[in-house]
Structure formats: C-alpha cells, structure tokens
Amino acid sequence: MRKKTLAAAALLAAATLTLSACGSSADDSGSPVSVVSEEPGSDKPATVLDQPFEKPDLVLTDAQGKKYDLRAATKGKPTLLYFGYTHCPDICPTTMSNIAVAKKQLPKAEQDELQVVFVTTDPARDTPAELGKWLKGIDPTFVGLTGSFATIQSSARTLGISIEPTSKDKNGKLVSMHGTQVVAFSPKTDAGYLLYGEDATVDDYIKDLPKIVKGQTP
Amino acid sequence: MRRTALTALCATALTGALVLTGCSDSDDGGISVSGAYMPQPVSDMAAGFLTIVNDSGTADQLTSVTSDDGEITMHETNSGAMAEVSRFSVPAHGQLVFKSGANHLMFDKLKHKPKQGQTVTVELHFAESDPVVVKMPVKSATYVPKTGH
Numbered sequence: 230m231r232k233k234t235l236a237a238a239a240l241l242a243a244a245t246l247t248l249s250a251c252g253s254s255a256d257d258s259g260s261p262v263s264v265v266s267e268e269p270g271s272d273k274p275a276t277v278l279d280q281p282f283e284k285p286d287l288v289l290t291d292a293q294g295k296k297y298d299l300r301a302a303t304k305g306k307p308t309l310l311y312f313g314y315t316h317c318p319d320i321c322p323t324t325m326s327n328i329a330v331a332k333k334q335l336p337k338a339e340q341d342e343l344q345v346v347f348v349t350t351d352p353a354r355d356t357p358a359e360l361g362k363w364l365k366g367i368d369p370t371f372v373g374l375t376g377s378f379a380t381i382q383s384s385a386r387t388l389g390i391s392i393e394p395t396s397k398d399k400n401g402k403l404v405s406m407h408g409t410q411v412v413a414f415s416p417k418t419d420a421g422y423l424l425y426g427e428d429a430t431v432d433d434y435i436k437d438l439p440k441i442v443k444g445q446t447p
Numbered sequence: 448m449r450r451t452a453l454t455a456l457c458a459t460a461l462t463g464a465l466v467l468t469g470c471s472d473s474d475d476g477g478i479s480v481s482g483a484y485m486p487q488p489v490s491d492m493a494a495g496f497l498t499i500v501n502d503s504g505t506a507d508q509l510t511s512v513t514s515d516d517g518e519i520t521m522h523e524t525n526s527g528a529m530a531e532v533s534r535f536s537v538p539a540h541g542q543l544v545f546k547s548g549a550n551h552l553m554f555d556k557l558k559h560k561p562k563q564g565q566t567v568t569v570e571l572h573f574a575e576s577d578p579v580v581v582k583m584p585v586k587s588a589t590y591v592p593k594t595g596h
Contacts, residue, residue: 318494318553319524323486326588366489367588391527398531406528427548431589 274433275413275423275447282421284308284414285384289348289376292361297374299346300419307416307442308344312385312392312408314351315363320427321407322367328411329368331434339442342416345371348385350392351405352378388412388421417444477503478537478576483583485554486547486590487563491517495552495569495583496592499543507537508574516567517557523550534574546592561585 287299299310309328313321328345335343347364349355352375355363360373374381378394385392390408398404413423423441425433437447483497501507510533512519522529535550537543545551552569561567566582573579 315490316492317529318488318492318522318555319529319547319551320527322489322588323547326486326489330589363489393528400531402531404529404531409527430591432591 273447274425274429275437276426277446278422278424281415281418282388282412284419284421285387287348287374287380287384289374289380290357292357292364292373294357297372299374302372303344303346303414304419305416306342306344307444308346308414309441310346310348310388310412310414310421311410312348312350312381312390314349314395314405314407315355315359316351316403316405317407324411324427324429325364325367325371327429327431327434329371330431331438332368334435335438335442339439340370343438343442346374347371348374348381350378350381350385350407351395351403352376352381353395354403354405413441415444416442422446477501478507478571478573478579480571480579480581482592483581484586484590484592485561485567485583487585487588488554488557488560489588491555491557491560493517493554493557493561494547495519495554495567496545496547497552497581497583498545499537499571501537501539501541501543504539505575506539506541507576509535509537509543509571510574511572512552512569513572514554514567514569516554516559516561518555519569520553520555521550522553524548529553537573563587 284300284303289297289299291297311324313324315321325345325347332340332343332345345368347360349360355373355375357373357375360375364371364373382392382394385408390410392406392408395403395405409427411425411429412421413425414421423446440447479500479502481498481500483495485493485495499509509521512521521532521535523532535543543550554567563585565585567585569581569583571579571581
C-alpha cells in the first residue's frame with residue numbers, strides 16, 4: 230500500500246530543489262535530492278481502502294446530452310471514476326490516456342464490462358459537446374458527465390475528493406481543479422475499494438485492470 | 448551529493464534537448480536543458496516538461512517560454528489546482544524541474560496538434576542567461592520519463 234504522505238513528499242523533492250508546495254507536506258528546507266530514491270513501500274500503485282466508499286448517487290448529463298444515473302448505469306460493473314476538466318494540460322489527459330491504453334489490453338468482453346466515467350469539475354466550460362469531443366480523442370467509450378457544480382462537488386466529497394469551482398486568477402484566466410485520485414469500484418460490491426494517485430502509470434493500470442474487472446485486490 | 452545527482456540526470460537526458468554546455472564539471476558552465484518532452488495532446492492544449500540545470504555560480508530566473516506553435520504559460524500545481532507563475536528561480540549550481548503533476552509548461556491555442564514523433568520548438572528566456580532553444584520531442588500520451596529513481 231502506498232504511503233501517501235511519503236509519496237507526496239518524494240514528489241515534491243523530486244520536482245524541484247527550490248519551490249512549489251503541496252500544502253500538507255512537511256518543510257522541505259534543505260531536503261537533499263538523494264532522499265527521493267529511498268521511498269519505502271511504494272511498489273504498489275493502488276491504495277486499498279479499509280473502509281470502501283459507497284458509490285455516489287450521482288445523476289448528471291452525459292456527452293450525448295442524456296441523463297446518466299451513475300448507480301443504475303454501472304451496477305455490477307467494474308467502474309473507474311475520475312473528476313477532472315478538459316482545459317487541463319497535464320494530469321487529466323494523462324490519467325485518462327493511461328486508463329484508455331491499459332483498457333485496450335483487456336480481453337474484448339472485459340473491455341465492454343469496464344466503465345470509465347469522467348466527471349467534469351468545470352461544468353461551465355465542459356458542455357456535453359466539449360466532453361464528447363475531448364473523450365473522442367482518448368477513448369470514445371468513456372462516459373463524460375456534466376451538470377451542476379454543487380452536485381459534482383458534493384459527490385466528490387463523499388469520495389474524499391476535494392474540488393473548488395473554477396475561478397479567475399489575477400490575470401483573469403480561468404483556473405479549474407481536478408481530483409487527485411481515480412476511484413475503482415468493484416463489480417461484486419459496487420463499492421469504491423481502490424484509489425490511484427496521479428503518479429499511477431500506464432503500466433500500473435495494465436497490471437491492475439485485469440484484477441479490477443473481477444473485483445479482486447491487485 | 449549534488450554533483451552526483453546532476454551528472455546522473457544529464458546521463459539519462461533524453462534526445463531532443465539542445466544542450467548548450469553539456470554536463471561540464473566547470474563552475475561556469477551556465478544553463479543546460481535535459482529531458483524535454485511533450486505528451487501527445489488530446490486537444491489544442493498541451494503540457495511540456497524539462498529540466499533546466501544551472502551549472503554556474505550565479506542564480507538565474509526563467510522569465511518566459513515562447514514558441515511559434517502556440518501560447519505558453521508556466522504553471523505550478525498544488526493539490527490539483529494549477530497556478531500560473533510569472534518567473535521560476537534557477538538556483539546557482541541547482542536545477543529547475545518541470546515534471547508531470549508539478550511544475551509544467553502549458554501550451555494553449557496550438558496551431559496544429561503535435562503528434563508523437565514530431566518536435567515542438569520552444570525558446571526559454573532568462574533574466575541573466577542568453578535564451579536557450581529547446582526542441583521538445585512529442586511522446587506518447589502515456590509516456591513516463593525514466594529518471595533512474
């Protein structure tokens with residue numbers, strides 16, 4: 230099981246000698262680069278939850294403009310849920326691309342079982358059409374959802390994912406937030422039992438998806 | 448310790464970085480760039496990553512990054528939120544790292560969507576040093592650099 234604080238601290242140390250802060254982590258004053266390679270217990274990308282999350286009761290609009298009920302649509306199916314936005318250059322497209330590439334390694338029947346749901350954190354810009362266009366470039370079978378920000382925020386909160394509404398920075402540019410985790414829901418229990426941080430790679434998903442589609446713990 | 452880390456970094460540098468001064472051990476080596484890449488973007492927006500090494504005894508600042516291919520702004524990421532940064536320091540005998548999940552260059556309004564195998568040319572502008580031109584190779588959307596860690 231990955232130790233989140235250590236991973237965050239290591240990421241911070243790796244990122245730069247001088248700047249950036251993830252808020253929570255301890256002081257990085259004088260932390261040497263060499264610490265980065267000594268991160269213990271990080272061989273597994275998934276965090277297995279002792280207390281699984283209930284699947285949020287989320288009803289939104291999909292990329293086709295149709296009503297989508299998360300619980301009804303994904304009942305009994307392995308499901309990956311991510312909160313992000315399409316005007317996101319770094320983590321959102323990488324996360325979804327990692328899942329898309331890994332999904333294609335599964336046998337066809339399991340590919341059809343796996344539900345990948347992308348919920349926008351930026352509903353004002355991410356209309357159904359925008360979501361559809363973006364997901365088409367990643368995997369057209371992925372579900373994109375938009376709707377009221379309050380609904381999206383409160384369902385994210387039930388999964389321990391904290392997002393704030395899109396705001397303007399000092400230059401007047403719109404800034405949105407993405408979730409930092411992908412939640413995997415088991416087909417056996419419909420509960421969210423695994424978390425993947427944004428440092429999970431395509432190889433991590435390739436390794437774990439065959440387990441996830443069976444509701445097993447990787 | 449620092450010297451070792453930098454040397455290892457240079458040794459694993461990826462293709463595409465226009466390294467002006469190489470991995471010289473001298474103190475007046477100046478600015479060099481390694482590990483530059485862009486994951487193949489999904490839209491007209493993209494991210495770019497690289498490591499800037501300052502091998503000199505003088506601190507510098509990265510003040511802007513430009514490209515003929517689109518608009519570039521510099522960002523840091525804190526707990527899922529990006530924030531634009533107008534300048535990043537490049538400490539003396541230190542480095543400035545842009546990597547996924549942390550600092551990144553953000554390309555917007557790309558005139559054409561870069562494809563894997565192509566390169567995107569950017570120019571780094573510094574407060575002190577001369578500009579550095581970097582040819583940034585476009586990698587797969589799932590590319591993870593091998594940093595040796």
